[in-house]
Amino acid sequence: MAEGKQVIVKVKRQASPKDAARWEEFALPWRPSMNVIICLRDIAEHPVTREGKQTNPVSYDSNCLEEVCGSCAMVINGKARMACSALVDQLEQPIRIEPLSKFPVIRDLTVDRQFMFDSLKRVKAWIPIDGTYNLGEGPRVSPEVQEKAYPLSRCITCGNCLEVCPQVNENNNFMGAAIFSQVRLFNMHPTGAMHAKERIEAVMGDGGIEDCANAQNCVKACPKEIPLTESLAEINRQAWKQALFGWLVG
Ligand code: FES
Structure with missing residues (x-):
């Protein structure tokens, strides 16, 4: 010493x-x-x-x-x-x-970071499985999808991306980049994709993707170097697609 x-x-x-x-x-x-x-x-x-x-x-x-x-x-x-x-x-x-x-x-x-955990529940950031019986092997995930999914799966829900985002404030309920990135992750999984429409509906509501003002502070503050701005752009694209053509697929 x-x-x-x-x-x-x-x-x-x-x-x-x-x-x-x-x-x-x-x-x-x-x-x-x-x-x-x-x-x-x-x-x-x-x-x-x-x-x-x-x-x-x-x-x-x-x-x-x-x-x-x-x-x-x-x-x-x-x-x-x-x-x-x-x-x-x-x-x-x-x-x-x-x-x-x-x-x-x-x-x-x-x-108290409960707001983030409530937002994850709101967007159904999981893959629903019925654990009461053996479902057998899951669907194969292509190496291309794995490569894109892995960086997103590194999210540790620390809240740093919310801390630096000007849109996260007392005047709105913006969920923050981490949440949209998890929506992207679960929507790209072959089983998770079955609930993609519900997740996108959740991010089209209050505090959703529309409130992102593109400050891009989130991607700089992320300790896991998650491509958060890419996730925000992709979820915005999925939300627009659902708003314009969602009624076609019922
Ligand atoms: S103690 Fe777990 S991330 Fe720092």
Whole structure:
């Protein structure tokens, strides 16, 4: 350990949804390969501010610690990103850590991302199967479709694409790029395609694809490099096709 080297971290704290937000600053001992989650753990072990005031451990979500579960999304130095892959040595100090702003704060950095999960339910982002009997082998998926589907399947529902989207705000119910990308994924699966029409109907309603203003911030903020703008264009195309010719196929 480099003798005496410190990491200065500022955390936006909020005791409950009703309380006002405030900042607390911490000085932590530097270690090699530190990431933001390690900083938050160090604070939990020794919850004392830089001024020496005793405080509470910071509330936050994390699980996999390898950018897979999507739970640790937060705003770090003004950028929506995953705390587990945000390396301290690559961040300007003091490191400012805030909760995502597009979701209700529960406490400190923990937010309620239920809106996203409700949107996934709304667009039926799954392939319905009856698990009560053996359905046999599923349909073959061509390598071409697999190649297109795989990047979309990497979505971790972190919410970063909603955080950076100007259309996600208190004045509308725009579902956000991740949701439309999942519609594209399930519509391209041979079994999922049986419910494509219902999914497209869901994205033609309130908060649907029509509300996308093409800011294209989403694709830059996605930690999994999902081609979100391609998904938005494709779902827009499917929605137009259904609006113009949907009645033909009943
Ligand atoms: S802890 Fe799972 S993505 Fe960061």
